[in-house]
Amino acid sequence: MIIKQTPVERRLWASGATGTDKSEGKLVKASADGNTMSLLASASDIPDGVVSNPDGRDGTDGNGGDLIRMNHPGIVQVRLNDTPGTIEDGTDLVACDDATVKAATGAAGEVVVAKSVAPNTSGQGGCLHDAILVARPAATPETAPAVTPGQS
Numbered sequence: 507m508i509i510k511q512t513p514v515e516r517r518l519w520a521s522g523a524t525g526t527d528k529s530e531g532k533l534v535k536a537s538a539d540g541n542t543m544s545l546l547a548s549a550s551d552i553p554d555g556v557v558s559n560p561d562g563r564d565g566t567d568g569n570g571g572d573l574i575r576m577n578h579p580g581i582v583q584v585r586l587n588d589t590p591g592t593i594e595d596g597t598d599l600v601a602c603d604d605a606t607v608k609a610a611t612g613a614a615g616e617v618v619v620a621k622s623v624a625p626n627t628s629g630q631g632g633c634l635h636d637a638i639l640v641a642r643p644a645a646t647p648e649t650a651p652a653v654t655p656g657q658s
Contacts, residue, residue, distance in 0.1 A: 513575035517543040529560045531585035531634045532605035543573050545605040552641045576641045583634040584620050593626040618642050
């Protein structure tokens with residue numbers, strides 16, 4: 507039985523939430539109560555989704571917004587970090603501590619949350635960017651195992 511066609515639901519901001527103004531495209535964690543959400547506060551957390559149509563779109567904190575779940579099958583807009591790095595079509599995007607995203611660097615601990623479907627050749631930050639949501643640890647280069655002298 508299909509309960510809902512798309513993984514989008516209306517959520518309120520958790521009690522005491524601040525900085526939710528201009529939250530369109532920012533990463534969020536859903537609260538266990540099933541009613542609220544909070545902006546992602548750690549780049550090492552896997553978010554539950556992205557905010558869309560927030561009440562605070564006009565620059566004021568609002569009551570909530572739409573939570574687009576990470577398994578959304580379509581293209582969504584994510585908010586780029588102020589220094590997003592070089593982004594091309596297909597670039598992995600990772601979470602930042604301020605609930606935004608930037609180009610993956612391959613550093614240990616990065617969490618890939620989206621894949622770009624458009625280039626950002628100007629390097630402009632703080633703007634909305636088209637992407638497909640994913641949630642997985644970033645690939646890190648493999649290191650060769652240490653060889654003890656006398657071993658082959």
